[in-house]
Amino acid sequence: MTTFGLGLAALxxxxxxxxxxxxxxxxxxxxxxxxxxxxxxxxxxxxxxVDAARSYGRAEEFLASWLAGDPTRRRDAVVSSKWGYxxxxxxxxxxxxxxxKEHSLAHFRTQWTQTxxxxxxxxxxxxxxxxxxxxxxxxxxxxxxxxxxxxxxVRLGFSTSGPDQPDAVRxxxxxxxxxAPLFTAVQSTWxxxxxxxxxxxxxxxxxxxxxxxxxxxxxxxxxxxxxxxLAAVAAAHGVGPDAVALAAIAAQPFVDVVLSGxxxxxxxxxxxxxxxxxxxxxxxxxALAGPADRYWADRRxxxxx
Numbered sequence: 001m002t003t004f005g006l007g008l009a010a011l012x013x014x015x016x017x018x019x020x021x022x023x024x025x026x027x028x029x030x031x032x033x034x035x036x037x038x039x040x041x042x043x044x045x046x047x048x049x050v051d052a053a054r055s056y057g058r059a060e061e062f063l064a065s066w067l068a069g070d071p072t073r074r075r076d077a078v079v080s081s082k083w084g085y086x087x088x089x090x091x092x093x094x095x096x097x098x099x100x101k102e103h104s105l106a107h108f109r110t111q112w113t114q115t116x117x118x119x120x121x122x123x124x125x126x127x128x129x130x131x132x133x134x135x136x137x138x139x140x141x142x143x144x145x146x147x148x149x150x151x152x153x154v155r156l157g158f159s160t161s162g163p164d165q166p167d168a169v170r171x172x173x174x175x176x177x178x179x180a181p182l183f184t185a186v187q188s189t190w191x192x193x194x195x196x197x198x199x200x201x202x203x204x205x206x207x208x209x210x211x212x213x214x215x216x217x218x219x220x221x222x223x224x225x226x227x228x229x230l231a232a233v234a235a236a237h238g239v240g241p242d243a244v245a246l247a248a249i250a251a252q253p254f255v256d257v258v259l260s261g262x263x264x265x266x267x268x269x270x271x272x273x274x275x276x277x278x279x280x281x282x283x284x285x286x287a288l289a290g291p292a293d294r295y296w297a298d299r300r301x302x303x304x305x
Contacts, residue, residue: 005049012059041265055085083111084128130158147177157185185210205254
């Protein structure tokens with residue numbers, strides 16, 4: 001059964017590549033309070049999975065302090081985080097560079113230590129944005145270090161972005177160390193505008209991997225200016241286009257977890273509005289997908305706001 005989770009990409013740093021944000025660049029204390037309020041709303045709605053990353057500014061710190069507020073939260077929550085990018089903007093919304101990617105053994109060890117210090121051992125630890133040209137695929141010591149973590153009981157996975165997602169998913173899940181898969185989970189971008197990774201995710205799901213889907217509203221593009229078919233389906237069901245976009249993901253048989261990227265409690269509640277899509281609805285929405293190269297070119301052109 002597909003479940004919903006909350007991704008903290010927009011709640012741990014003052015800027016992100018989302019259209020439709022309120023434009024307010026909050027202080028650390030203000031954003032911590034907003035992150036806690038959004039986590040509260042998610043918990044009240046029954047959401048128990050939360051996804052963070054080292055590069056999401058202070059997201060792990062905010063999540064850790066929220067979890068510490070009630071001992072039942074860490075007991076019942078399913079926590080995932082990611083390593084591979086580091087946040088470099090230092091809370092400056094006008095920074096030229098907000099994050100830097102590095103898939104190296106030294107970086108993994110540093111970021112794993114940082115994550116453990118804040119969250120303990122997460123239930124899922126992922127390589128952030130694994131692409132087919134990642135040095136990880138040729139780095140035996142890094143692979144063995146990851147395998148040691150796997151053998152200690154931490155589930156490993158990776159996220160994907162970009163037009164080569166299908167190849168990255170297949171190559172990542174085929175990687176074996178010590179006669180066993182290194183990764184048993186994958187978190188990819190799949191939404192009504194970008195469906196190219198669908199067949200690879202279906203293969204992953206059929207092989208027993210956990211499949212999580214991110215960027216379900218295309219960084220806000222499906223909400224701020226929804227295409228006519230999406231707007232029509234949303235109007236017919238009396239919900240927002242965000243709820244329909246996420247429901248369309250949940251309707252895919254290969255999806256285990258749909259991540260909301262809500263930036264505040266109201267967005268979270270809107271994302272989770274219940275809606276049951278018909279076959280005709282899904283057919284109409286299916287026409288929105290376009291070429292992956294064009295989608296990712298548009299995604300790369302988005303500004304941090």
